[in-house]
Amino acid sequence: MTVTSVDKDVDHLTLTLIADFTAPVERVWRLWADPRLLERWWGPPTYPATFEEHDLTPGGEVRYFMTGPEGEKHGGWWRVTSVAPPTSLEFTDGFSGQDGKPDPGMPATSVRMTLTRHDGGTRMELRSVFDSREQMDRLTEMGMVEGLTASVGQMDDVLAG
Amino acid sequence: MVVDGVAAGSGGADETVDRLFHALADTTRRDILRRCVRDELSVSRLAATYPMSFAAVQKHVTVLERAGLVTKQRRGREQLVRTDPDAVGRARQALDGLESAWRARVDRMSGLLADDDAEAGPDGNTRKGPDG
Numbered sequence: 001m002t003v004t005s006v007d008k009d010v011d012h013l014t015l016t017l018i019a020d021f022t023a024p025v026e027r028v029w030r031l032w033a034d035p036r037l038l039e040r041w042w043g044p045p046t047y048p049a050t051f052e053e054h055d056l057t058p059g060g061e062v063r064y065f066m067t068g069p070e071g072e073k074h075g076g077w078w079r080v081t082s083v084a085p086p087t088s089l090e091f092t093d094g095f096s097g098q099d100g101k102p103d104p105g106m107p108a109t110s111v112r113m114t115l116t117r118h119d120g121g122t123r124m125e126l127r128s129v130f131d132s133r134e135q136m137d138r139l140t141e142m143g144m145v146e147g148l149t150a151s152v153g154q155m156d157d158v159l160a161g
Numbered sequence: 162m163v164v165d166g167v168a169a170g171s172g173g174a175d176e177t178v179d180r181l182f183h184a185l186a187d188t189t190r191r192d193i194l195r196r197c198v199r200d201e202l203s204v205s206r207l208a209a210t211y212p213m214s215f216a217a218v219q220k221h222v223t224v225l226e227r228a229g230l231v232t233k234q235r236r237g238r239e240q241l242v243r244t245d246p247d248a249v250g251r252a253r254q255a256l257d258g259l260e261s262a263w264r265a266r267v268d269r270m271s272g273l274l275a276d277d278d279a280e281a282g283p284d285g286n287t288r289k290g291p292d293g
Contacts, residue, residue, distance in 0.1 A: 002267050002268065002270075002271045003264055003267050006260055006264075008253070008256040008257075008260065010253055010256065013255075013256070014256075015256050015259045015260055015263070017260065017263050017264075017267070019267045019270075021270070021271060021274055022274070023274040027274060028270070028274065031270050031273060031274070037273065040269070040273055041266055041269035041270050041272075041273055042266065044265060109259070124267075126263060128259055128263070130255065
């Protein structure tokens with residue numbers, strides 16, 4: 001298993017995940033730093049991501065969209081708060097509206113990612129914090145209602161097919 | 162994410178998922194869920210919202226309740242409906258969702274790292290950095 005540990009702190013709305021890779025730090029960093037590599041893992045295979053802007057400097061912006069099975073596009077953004085290649089990256093990760101601009105009404109999470117040499121490979125520690133409980137509730141609401149609604153839609157397609 | 166969680170459970174999982182999907186495969190029921198996420202609403206208040214009888218709305222609520230999507234609480238003469246009353250439960254769900262998203266990403270990262278093609282960019286613009 002690549003994922004070594006997962007800690008979920010409900011009181012602080014924080015997920016901490018540790019993953020170990022056999023590859024060296026530089027190569028793992030490149031998965032984040034090269035947008036063409038990043039888009040090969042950021043979105044699930046059914047919702048591949050396309051990064052249109054990718055500025056990993058403090059205050060820099062990253063813009064991307066994920067394309068769904070029906071061709072529908074879901075926009076997202078990062079705002080980079082801190083970066084120290086090839087070992088750490090901090091950013092806020094949120095959703096965009098139809099106009100491609102950050103949607104303040106949508107939930108955002110703050111992500112801190114660090115890479116350290118470990119056992120001849122690389123340890124990636126990832127901490128993701130919901131900006132507020134209200135936003136987290138909104139995400140759950142969306143995940144639960146919209147996500148399941150989407151699944152129901154898919155199921156309908158299968159049954160109709 | 163929720164479907165996965167339910168499906169992963171053992172014994173009667175199929176039936177649980179069926180109930181869940183059935184409960185969600187209706188516009189009115191999905192609307193009830195949305196309305197009752199933040200506020201507890203009485204069945205009669207919900208009934209006033211839809212062009213249908215109190216009994217019909219009550220039936221919808223019962224379907225949602227059986228699927229575990231809402232809870233019903235009696236307060237006085239009112240029956241209050243709430244979508245998942247437990248904030249901790251919601252937090253856990255949100256964190257579970259985040260966890261599965263990141264686990265899947267880490268898997269894809271591993272796959273890419275194992276793939277020699279990942280060494281070079283698609284435009285042949287191989288970046289050679291200092292040794293990590």
